[in-house]
Amino acid sequence: MPVALVLAAAIGPVLVLLPILATLASALGAGWGAARALLFRPLVAQLLGNTLTLMLAAMLAAGVLGLASAWLVERTALPGRRAWAVLAAAPLAVPPFVAGYAWVSIAPVFEGFLGAWLVVTLTYTPLVYLPVAAALRGLDPALEETAMALGLGRWRVFLRVVLPQLRPALLGGMLLVALDVLVEFGAFALLRFRTFTTTIYAAYRTGFNADAAAMLAFVLLLLCLLCLVAEFAVRGRARYARVGKGTRRRARPLALGRWTLPALMVLALPVAAGLLLPLATIAYWMTRHAAAASSPAAASWGRLLAATWSSLWLGATGATLTVLLALPLGYLVARRPGRLATLLERAAFLAMGAPGIVVALALSGLAVRHARGLYQSAGLLLVAYAVLFLPLAVVSARAALEQAQKALEDVARALGQGWLATAWRVVLPLAGPGLGAAAALVFVSVSTELTATLLLAPIGTRTLATEVWANTASLAFAAAAPYAAVMTLFSLISTWLLARRFAAAAV
Amino acid sequence: MFRLSRRAVLLGGGVLLAAPFVASRAAQAGTPLVLYAAQHEQVVDMITRAFTKSTGIAVRTRFGEAPEIANQIATEGRHSPADVYFTENSPELLLLDERHMLAPVEKSTLAQVPARWSAPSGNWLGVLARDSVLAYNPRLVTADALPASLLDLAAPAWKGRVAFAPTDADTLPVIGAIAALKGRAAALAWLRGMKANAKIYDDDEGVIAAVDRGAVATGIVNSYYWCRLRTEQGAAKTASRLHRFSPDDVGNLINVSGAAVLASSRRQAEAQRFLAFLVSAPMQMALAQSDIDFEYPLRPGIAANPLLAPFASLRPPPVTIAGIGDDRLAARLLQDVGLV
């Protein structure tokens, strides 16, 4: 059984490594001369400048905002604290390219750096807020009280006692923001801000720049992997130990007094700009839909239904495949930890550093050469989804399996049940709810995915995301609105699920 | 109850997982004619529906940007599922022809349109034509301040006042034409100027919409996009106007929208029938009279959409289809200046 288990567990990581290695290989295969010509040119410098500037700006803004929100929610007597705890995470519900659509449809002034910075900061601040809030909640207030008893003022307690303990969560969150800025494509394309991803897409569209695209993908991939390694180093294994720590005494909340209003603004403004504004914009364009602006194809209920169905169907299938691939790996890591399990798990996590556009291009290139049957099939698109969302599924599957005691499996086996019967009668029912939640998360991620879908969708398949994309690209904002509305609805469900799990873990 | 739901979940999952593979098998078994189209979806949908209605032959269409699709066909090689390629511009057709991937078009079909709009080799067919123009927003720039030549837009005076979609399939032939008429260095210099001046968009739809809403003063587009916007919004709501450069200027380039049968197609007869259908009088008439396609029918004797300037009044630059080339030079130049 272990050999079969290891083999099954390895499928996912191998699928993740395939596009990464193929991209590296095609870049290295271009030869030094060609590589130098393609790497050391003004475009690459400009893209690096654009990307890194935006990345740093977003990291800083999200870091400050996320830390401030977390501290306000967890440590002060803020009115409506519980509601804010959920609302602060809510902008995550708006896919960045939908937010991009919203901003660019308001005024052209948001095109370029300003809009890009706003969108990624607002959308990704929860990536800092969530872990920092959890870390704050996990801190023993006795430490702070001891420090205060030793004569330190509040501010110095924060700097010398609280902040050092939040550092892994804060830096880890900020690096996740950086990673997401690197891999984001749709929002930047719609906001006309040039980064590596948009330029790779442009190179792909003009068709005859395979080497240039490969080289840009190579640089982007390296940047992403760098971020990922930094994130691993900062967060270490803490990433897994987040759930179920039990309650600690909550620190006595700080009365805000005359600072209440400014504090409320700090929390309310990002929510307003990151969640309400996109929703309001979609609603506005919905009312204007009758006046249909230029749309690449006639809008109709049939089209909306077809796109919704495609998104649902791809989401369901993609989630099933991804969770199936994640299960043996999660099981291996949870039940037979060791070097091999860690190695496979790390390999799967590499997918977090693999931009959708790079994965999609590499997979389609591999398929056209080595797997013609898969080429242009929904199957290949599903594989791309599985690669992109494997880390999400593995983390959840592992957590679900770790919650099911191993002793229960021993008992079942001693009672004569083979591993299949054990899986069916014991593991599945126990880990089922957790796996279901994992599948739901992957489902929503897939059904709102843009980049890989854009490049790999089989003939005639249009999803909500590609419809929003196609309409917004030609500035047909009203035509995009119904698709964006349905998609945001999906996304809100996922955030609600996340928030609920987060809340459950915190109680 | 729980066991039942567990089973149901697994069963459902299994069916779902099997479906995409089954579906693609089934699709192969039915083998409709496969069309790779870089033309506008609505136009292509209109054509394929009419074709299926008239011949009973089903058509499945893959849409994409022209060079992307052409490159895809080139990559797929002999195994390409495509039977017919229908695109907005000549260069990609030229490229596939150079690679010997196209089958000769039937003589009787070629005879339906003037020879200069089809491939000299006879391997692809000109179907429709569109012309390049400068769209402008009168609130931001007056008509008399507009340039006489496309090349003027690279001058510092136009910094931040021109929109441009360098990776749109309609733009690449313009770059190719500049290189053919003025030389490679001039084309490079122009692109450098445009890189400094222009607001970059993904495609002509983006350019025309931006000009119309006043985000930018002028934009290089095909007249097609302005006519479509004007049709959808109505005259009252359309702020933008069209400007034609001085006669014979490269900015007045005419692009040919053409079609070809893939040499690798196993359905040559049906594919040829599709080509013949494209240039048949009823189809050309229907396209010209529709409010979704704003191109000049190449079949003689059919009047174009009234929003378009009369075909005879156009003063295109003296460059041949072969002169425009196959986009590879244009792509190379874009790369050299760092636009891609």
Next chain:
Amino acid sequence: MSALRIEGLRKLLGGRAVLDGLALDVPEGALVAILGASGSGKTTLLRLVCGFEEADAGTIALAGRVVSGPGLHVPAPARGVGYVPQEGALFPHLSVAGNVAFGLPRAGRRDVLRIGRLLELVGLPAGFAARSPQALSGGEQQRVALARALAPQPRLVLLDEPFSALDAGLRAETREAVAAALREAGATALFVTHDQAEALSLGDAVAVLRDGRVAQMADPVTLYRRPADAALARFVGEAVMLPGMATAGQAVCALGLLALAEGVPDGNVTLMLRPEQIRLVAETEADAVSGRVRSVVFHGHDARVDVVLAGGAEVAALVPGHACPAAGDAVWLAVRGPAVAYAP
């Protein structure tokens, strides 16, 4: 025939031999306690017998059938061994009945009478069947776990520290119920414990694990009265160790002339007495040895008294609570029963 026969069993964990040449023979129908300190390999031994892990060397035979040996590893489901893990580990998604019936063939899983009988066997009312495991006390959970293990009528049942998680009151009660159920079911049972009182009171035989093997296996009385060596004597109960000189079945030591439990060659020996063998007596009693109380640990019903003898040797005596001296008192000691002699 032996219900379980183990020879030369060896298991490496992390490069260390946790079990190293272990041999064990469990007769049919016996209830054997495996006693060992934590880390002595008790649980590993259990997991090897169950088949959860593979041995590195040696053989395991169940009722004469080899299930583990060179090149052979019968997987757990095919061994038919009952297993009761620590803290019971009931399936939280199943009712008590679902748990008990888990190992039965599909047809037997709805046999209400059979499930009721099994519950009664472990001393629970049949009405418990519909309850959920969360609604049971720790002792009840443990009994349900036993009923679940007994349901398929295994020849051998293995229990891993079955009572360690229970508090003192429940522990005694659960222990009795489990022992009774096992006897009634006629199963051979092996249970692992680190609690010597539990091992001695419950087991027909006790096997002490040390350094990866069985240091001694004997009935509880023999194990307590005649431990095989000094270290075992200290491990099983409290021991008073004194140097002495043996001659002709007797030995002289700081406590005077003592009878020996069994003959040893004449010469220097180490003598082992249990504290309860040392009594406080009147000064007038013959052979009384004098000493001074250094400290007293009072337990209520009895007390442990540390006494420094005239010669400087120190011994511990267990005295009834009502006759407890105070620290500093002068006392006289006498020994009852024989001492065990070991080579020095």
